[in-house]
Amino acid sequence: MSPTALPGQPEDGPHSGPPSGQHAGPAAGQDSGTGWIGCKCCGLVSAAVPGPSAPQHCPRCNHTLHWRKPMSLQRTWACVLAAAVLYVPANLLPIMHTTQAFRSSPHTLLGGIAELWHDGAWALAAIVFIASIAVPLMKIGALALLAWSVHYAPQWRRLERARVYALVEAVGHWSMLDVYVVVLLAAMLRFGSVASAQAGPGLLAFAAVVVLTMVAANSFDARLIWQDPENQ
Amino acid sequence: MDVQSLLALTLAALLVFLIAHGSPVVTIRLGGSEARTTFPMAILAAWDAGEYGVALLSGVSAVLAPALFIGIRLYLLLPLALGRVPVGLAVCLRLLHHVSRWNTVEVLTVAALLSLVRIAALAQATAGPGLAALAALALLLAALESAGLHHLWWRVR
Numbered sequence: 001m002s003p004t005a006l007p008g009q010p011e012d013g014p015h016s017g018p019p020s021g022q023h024a025g026p027a028a029g030q031d032s033g034t035g036w037i038g039c040k041c042c043g044l045v046s047a048a049v050p051g052p053s054a055p056q057h058c059p060r061c062n063h064t065l066h067w068r069k070p071m072s073l074q075r076t077w078a079c080v081l082a083a084a085v086l087y088v089p090a091n092l093l094p095i096m097h098t099t100q101a102f103r104s105s106p107h108t109l110l111g112g113i114a115e116l117w118h119d120g121a122w123a124l125a126a127i128v129f130i131a132s133i134a135v136p137l138m139k140i141g142a143l144a145l146l147a148w149s150v151h152y153a154p155q156w157r158r159l160e161r162a163r164v165y166a167l168v169e170a171v172g173h174w175s176m177l178d179v180y181v182v183v184l185l186a187a188m189l190r191f192g193s194v195a196s197a198q199a200g201p202g203l204l205a206f207a208a209v210v211v212l213t214m215v216a217a218n219s220f221d222a223r224l225i226w227q228d229p230e231n232q
Numbered sequence: 233m234d235v236q237s238l239l240a241l242t243l244a245a246l247l248v249f250l251i252a253h254g255s256p257v258v259t260i261r262l263g264g265s266e267a268r269t270t271f272p273m274a275i276l277a278a279w280d281a282g283e284y285g286v287a288l289l290s291g292v293s294a295v296l297a298p299a300l301f302i303g304i305r306l307y308l309l310l311p312l313a314l315g316r317v318p319v320g321l322a323v324c325l326r327l328l329h330h331v332s333r334w335n336t337v338e339v340l341t342v343a344a345l346l347s348l349v350r351i352a353a354l355a356q357a358t359a360g361p362g363l364a365a366l367a368a369l370a371l372l373l374a375a376l377e378s379a380g381l382h383h384l385w386w387r388v389r
């Protein structure tokens with residue numbers, strides 16, 4: 001997905017006019033200045049229909065067009081805060097219980113990394129640490145910073161903020177790593193009589209953190225980074 | 233990349249997908265018995281154990297998303313290679329736009345390797361053909377993703 005990679009279409013020109021024209025009222029302040037909306041899905045640029053809340057659709061792919069995603073900051077904050085709250089049980093509660101020789105032992109996220117480290121698998125320990133601890137924390141922090149800066153520091157380091165957002169979107173799903181590991185381990189050991197493993201309550205919290213941060217990143221509208229303060 | 237080569241890559245991805253999820257990722261030997269685990273089996277086991285949320289999330293992101301990723305592309309590219317425009321091209325392209333966000337095959341590959349290492353401490357485990365297929369699938373899907381389908385938008389009327 002690259003909304004910037006828009007092929008030129010000189011003979012056709014941008015599609016203009018809404019599918020339903022009855023919303024054409026006076027420009028409601030926020031839309032003045034920019035007369036064009038890029039489609040997040042197919043990349044086509046269309047003429048913006050002035051009006052307070054006209055639901056406009058892309059003439060090519062019928063995706064809903066938004067000058068800015070509605071309630072973008074509210075949704076981002078809601079998901080980020082929920083993820084931050086759930087991050088605590090995700091780390092404190094065991095994500096897995098293993099039973100070996102009639103002795104059950106809980107495993108937390110950090111405990112699993114420490115085990116790998118003590119076993120000498122330093123590279124693996126580093127990968128799991130980055131995917132399970134560093135990436136979710138970094139995402140929560142980065143998204144909170146991005147959402148905060150839209151209002152309180154709109155002109156501060158815009159290019160870097162746009163790059164941070166691209167990074168957050170790119171690395172987001174790597175946190176699924178530990179979820180898959182526990183699912184696989186539990187299934188592998190199911191048949192064995194020597195040892196067995198069950199998913200713990202922390203895993204669900206952790207999975208929720210992963211999904212919530214992905215939804216938060218998706219809710220944030222990167223165009224807000226480039227918005228001028230007087231245009232808000 | 234033209235439609236023909238995209239179709240070839242997608243067909244290859246379909247075959248590799250079937251191998252990746254149809255053959256064991258890891259084989260465990262405990263005493264005399266042998267247990268093979270495919271990833272769909274692992275998801276079913278998690279579901280049976282009452283881990284509905286985790287099973288659903290894993291199923292959607294590691295099985296359903298890549299399946300749709302490949303299936304929708306095949307549905308679009310087969311008629312296009314024959315010179316016809318498939319019905320619902322725009323809807324399918326929009327669906328693909330959402331599906332590719334949740335595709336996590338490359339993460340699953342690393343997770344399978346990790347669980348192999350961690351299980352080796354408890355039992356004798358060997359990598360199955362599913363693991364190699366997962367790695368190949370991750371590469372093929374990345375190639376398809378980067379080739380993109382943006383030029384197909386110009387066929388939409």
